[in-house]
Amino acid sequence: MRASIRSLFKRQWREVRAVDGISFEIESGEVVGFLGPNGAGKTTTLKMLSGLLYPTGGAVRVLGHTPSRRERDYLRRMTLVMGNRNQLQWDLPALDSFELNRAIYRLPREEFRATRDELVELLDIGDLVRKPVRQLSLGERMKVEVVGSLLHLPQVLFLDEPTIGLDVTMQKRIRGFIARYNERYDATVLLTSHYMADVEALCKRVIVIHHGRVLFDGSLATLTHRFSALKTIEAVLADGETIRLQVPKNETSQATAKLLAEHEVTDLTVEDPPIEDVIEQVFASEAPA
Amino acid sequence: MSAETVRRREPWLRSMADFYLTAMRTQIQTQFQYRIPMYMYTLGMAAEPTIYLVVWGAIARSHGGAVNGITASQFAAYYIVWTLVRVMNIVFTPYGWEERIREGHLSGQLLRPMHPIHYDLADFAGQKIPWIVMYLPIGAGLWLAFHPAFHPRPLGVVVFLVAIWGAYVIRSFNQFILGMITMFTTRAGAIFQVWFLAELLLSGRLVPLTLMPHWSQSLASWLPFKWTFYFPIESLVGHMSNASLLAGLGFQLLWIAIGVLAVSGTWRLSVRHYAAVGN
Numbered sequence: 001m002r003a004s005i006r007s008l009f010k011r012q013w014r015e016v017r018a019v020d021g022i023s024f025e026i027e028s029g030e031v032v033g034f035l036g037p038n039g040a041g042k043t044t045t046l047k048m049l050s051g052l053l054y055p056t057g058g059a060v061r062v063l064g065h066t067p068s069r070r071e072r073d074y075l076r077r078m079t080l081v082m083g084n085r086n087q088l089q090w091d092l093p094a095l096d097s098f099e100l101n102r103a104i105y106r107l108p109r110e111e112f113r114a115t116r117d118e119l120v121e122l123l124d125i126g127d128l129v130r131k132p133v134r135q136l137s138l139g140e141r142m143k144v145e146v147v148g149s150l151l152h153l154p155q156v157l158f159l160d161e162p163t164i165g166l167d168v169t170m171q172k173r174i175r176g177f178i179a180r181y182n183e184r185y186d187a188t189v190l191l192t193s194h195y196m197a198d199v200e201a202l203c204k205r206v207i208v209i210h211h212g213r214v215l216f217d218g219s220l221a222t223l224t225h226r227f228s229a230l231k232t233i234e235a236v237l238a239d240g241e242t243i244r245l246q247v248p249k250n251e252t253s254q255a256t257a258k259l260l261a262e263h264e265v266t267d268l269t270v271e272d273p274p275i276e277d278v279i280e281q282v283f284a285s286e287a288p289a
Numbered sequence: 290m291s292a293e294t295v296r297r298r299e300p301w302l303r304s305m306a307d308f309y310l311t312a313m314r315t316q317i318q319t320q321f322q323y324r325i326p327m328y329m330y331t332l333g334m335a336a337e338p339t340i341y342l343v344v345w346g347a348i349a350r351s352h353g354g355a356v357n358g359i360t361a362s363q364f365a366a367y368y369i370v371w372t373l374v375r376v377m378n379i380v381f382t383p384y385g386w387e388e389r390i391r392e393g394h395l396s397g398q399l400l401r402p403m404h405p406i407h408y409d410l411a412d413f414a415g416q417k418i419p420w421i422v423m424y425l426p427i428g429a430g431l432w433l434a435f436h437p438a439f440h441p442r443p444l445g446v447v448v449f450l451v452a453i454w455g456a457y458v459i460r461s462f463n464q465f466i467l468g469m470i471t472m473f474t475t476r477a478g479a480i481f482q483v484w485f486l487a488e489l490l491l492s493g494r495l496v497p498l499t500l501m502p503h504w505s506q507s508l509a510s511w512l513p514f515k516w517t518f519y520f521p522i523e524s525l526v527g528h529m530s531n532a533s534l535l536a537g538l539g540f541q542l543l544w545i546a547i548g549v550l551a552v553s554g555t556w557r558l559s560v561r562h563y564a565a566v567g568n
């Protein structure tokens with residue numbers, strides 16, 4: 001309350017750099033995971049790449065365009081899908097929204113119909129696109145939303161948590177669709193997601209950011225290798241009991257040997273820790289004091 | 290990220306006409322999903338001019354039948370046509386910009402290769418059609434109740450039909466520019482209030498402009514408001530000469546041209562400040 005009254009007479013301003021000096025390049029056709037905790041700067045970066053935000057410094061180039069200029073040729077070649085946003089006409093079937101997109105993107109009718117039917121078939125949503133959007137479930141809405149965003153066959157896809165809030169089956173469906181679109185059209189995809197299954201299924205490369213800075217840029221395997229100091233050993237004993245051990249990487253062979261020597265083991269696996277744990281490790285190692 | 294081939298697309302003019310028709314059709318479909326609320330809304334809209342009509346009619350009668358030469362039945366004609374002009378004048382409100390930004394709708398529009406003003410123009414143009422259909426029985430009811438003095442000339446009718454669309458476009462531009470203030474501050478309501486007060490007094494919305502003091506009539510001539518209410522109404526119910534009618538359309542055209550320049554200039558400035566807050 002005191003702060004509210006004080007703000008009537010004296011405003012306090014603080015400059016916050018949501019993204020600070022990050023730099024990366026993505027090749028055509030790559031699918032890259034863009035990871036970071038909440039507030040890391042992922043969405044801000046995607047908004048800059050899609051031309052929604054005007055960067056206060058630095059340079060951004062996508063498909064030979066400067067996104068903040070918002071040139072129509074650029075906007076026709078990219079899409080930004082945000083899992084928590086719906087751009088479809090709420091009261092009408094998605095087909096009507098698709099038709100509107102056809103007019104906005106100036107798509108020739110024949111080409112549009114062919115693309116629409118192909119995408120609808122790929123996601124198996126033939127019945128859903130004829131129902132008013134308000135009658136669809138969250139997952140169904142997301143599927144038609146994704147199709148609506150791709151009707152102009154963008155070459156670059158910025159996907160901001162496209163599977164947020166969806167059940168496992170629906171997540172898998174969306175993931176499969178993105179993978180197929182990438183293969184079919186050689187599209188470049190930059191994906192943010194808090195579901196590591198999305199990242200593991202789609203991305204060979206990940207960029208990890210935290211506090212607006214890039215912490216890691218490379219393959220998932222390198223990320224695990226660099227940031228995970230532990231291995232997980234899981235052994236199933238003859239009496240049916242399962243033992244799970246986490247040991248330092250350099251002690252893996254000794255620990256395994258000891259386990260085999262001391263117990264009658266029927267099954268044994270040595271794995272890297274789940275990617276969620278690795279990412280958590282990355283964030284923890286860079287967390288501010 | 291490297292550049293690839295650009296897809297074939299329809300010619301600009303044809304695709305713009307296609308967009309407007311498609312967006313208008315979409316809006317008509319949407320509006321008919323909400324027939325009862327739409328009728329209630331149109332009915333509510335008729336309340337304001339009916340109050341003005343009743344008050345000014347009573348004043349006219351108490352002043353020996355006319356105020357400043359305007360009779361009760363002329364007031365009736367003015368305010369009944371006012372109602373139709375008001376329906377035509379409904380545009381995206383600047384107050385809606387806050388929600389448009391917060392809910393991410395503006396971001397969605399910015400991602401598309403088309404200036405957002407086209408969505409507003411097309412959407413609200415589409416909404417006019419069901420609204421006018423809804424207005425007709427209300428207008429007929431007002432007609433039967435208040436017996437307006439209505440003797441339009443053919444040129445007046447033609448000018449009116451053009452002028453109501455001109456008024457719609459001018460008001461759309463004005464309020465779009467006003468709404469863009471929200472990109473600089475999300476609490477722009479006070480500024481909007483000042484604007485609407487000026488519009489109420491200087492457009493002929495509250496009273497026919499001829500009843501206003503001379504200085505305010507002169508002031509109104511330099512501002513766009515008059516061309517969005519008073520001129521379309523007067524073109525149908527007033528006694529304007531042919532020259533005045535055509536000059537009026539010319540002034541509307543001038544304000545549309547000013548609006549185009551102002552929208553595009555202000556837009557370029559505003560979009561740099563857009564913080565894409567919300568979704």
